[in-house]
Amino acid sequence: MLKVDVKYRKPQYCSVEPRRSLVKMRMITFFMVGLTVHVVFFLSIFDIYFTSPLVHGMTPQSTPLAPPASRLVLIVADGLRADSLFTRLPNSSCRTPFLRTIIEESGTWGVSHTRVPTESRPGHVALIAGFYEDVSAIAKGWKENPVEFDSVFNESRNTWCWGSPDILPMFAKGATGDHVHTHTYPAEEEDFASTDASRLDSWVFTQVKSFFQAANSNSTLKATLLEDKNIFFLHLLGIDTNGHAHRPMSQEYLDNIALVDTGVAEVVSLIEDFFGYDGRTAYVFTSDHGMTNWGSHGAGHPSETLTPLVVWGAGVNKAQRVTESQPYEDGYLKDWNLEHIRRADVNQADIAPLMASLLGLPIPVNSVGVIPLLYLNNSDRFKAESMYTNAIQVLEQFKMKMTQKKDTTLPFLFTPYQLLTESKQAEFTHRARILIQLEKYNDAISLCQSLVALSLEGLVYYHTYDRFFLGCSVVLGFIGWTSYVLLVILRTHASLVRYPNLAKQNPSQNLARFCVAVAVVITLFLIIQRSPLTYYIYCLLPVPVWYSVLKESGALSDLIQSAPSLPLWKCLGYFVLVAFGIELLVVSFFHRAMLTVGLAFLSVWPLLSGLFGKAKEAPWMQGRSKEKRQKEEVQTMSSIDSYGQCEIVGKQVG
16 A cells, blocks of 8 residues: 655645646647547658659650550540450350350450559559559549559540540640640549449440541541541440449349440451551550459459450451460360360560550660560560660669669668669670570570569669668657557556655766767768658657657566566466457458458456446545545646646555
8 A cells, every 4th residue: 555645845835726737738738649649650651661763864766666556545444344245145155155266266355464553543554654543542532643654645646536524634734745645534534323324335346436437528637637647545344333233143144244245346447448458557445344243343352363465467467276285274275165265364564565565666765575476476586675675764763762762871781682683684685685686686685585584673672772771760659659659658657656855856978969960960860861850750759759768667677676566367367368359450451351350359358357336436536535636636637747836755555
């Protein structure tokens, strides 16, 4: 039992009400500081993991040889799953007879593998610009360009687009000049509750037909269309909208796929007739993402990441029949009855350099795609030159990223990517050029593919160069803040009362000087490295936090001294409870229902631990006079305020 005597040095400052207000203000300040610290920790996630991968200043690279196609038609069926297109009907007929004929006779097909997030904007950026969406765009709901980027539309002579107002404007906005022409329907037409969303696709097909019909009577437009390096982009949103509204297994979704197949056949016939069947048009049919059975997308389930890819026309290999087993173990070939037709899978970003190669356009400067050579029907020299161009284009990004990081890092701290140093870069490019001149095209292609792979690894290396440094700073600050909160709890709510001594309560001058010196060194280091402003916050925050921790270290020493007197079974029990809670949180990431177990346990914890009864009225407050209660309140508040004017003397009795 602790007997407390309260000795008033200055009675006028020790009344209960003013000190209660003071404690309240301190608690509000503590709460606001804690909120600010946690906001900083939350924002650090975006600087560590969600930073733009794009660099600028590279020179566009294009293949020096004549391209096989003069124009390209890109058709994107938004929300179309691979299995929905490739699977035959139960009676062995096909829901998409036109595209099925292309797959089996005149084109090359495969599965395009998308990446998370499987959303419309990131998917179209990967298809048309060749890189996986700058994740900082999530803060704008995938609607705007946080950083402008290059695309095959931008590199084209002219691009005409028809489709959704959510997708088309972002490519027109990022294009130089006014050569990207968009035609969109009103945003109000995108109604997920609509009973007939296929009308969105019918609108696109109708507009395309009207466009080419009008061109026949417009000599200026016709002359423009007859030029090379033109792109026609059809964005078909009806399938995605029907999938959200009715689910992918619904008749509305499946009927919309059949409508798209019919529309594509009509548009292809119209375009071929307009250009006189000159054999100079290439066609790419694909999807931006798939969809789950319950009508959602955005995550990484195979139904969301596996999308169809069908390519045919100028410069594209025709269907090749195979007798041996193909290198795919997913079982889809048999399900789709396509095991006899060669399958050529790609990453979604590979489609952008493929289109650039077919049209003879510079590959988008930010592209990380690799040309899928199995789709090209051209000479070995053309394939080797295209692969060399692809390698130089990716290497340019790597060199720019390395230069940026080198310029903002102290020379003795900079660690280059060892597998692709400047000397190795020169060696790779020189050897590849020599192999092409010697007509050893297969060796040149293999070497260029190795250079692309190393450049992509190096891009990731430099993009995450500061991640460990920032992560350590944030973790150090978080541990410091957690430690400070624990010390405050021990000081105010545990029975480890420190005897106030005004001489010892003042912060150590040596500790304060040391912390100031550390802050100055960190600031100078960041200034020299020309670090962003947010880096100063993440790196300097741990300094005042740990200063506060070290200043309150007396409570921790009191805890250590009293630890031997604590019951071993109680310590073990608390340890088991903490471990169980952490494990429960981890399991809840995979099984959400486990959160119910944890919340149910927390709801009965006050009853099991006896806190419920204690909270009603503490026993030591029962039967006390008002005067004694005020004195004991003074004691409690004085323990919270280590700089109070009241001196508390306690001694153990009984």
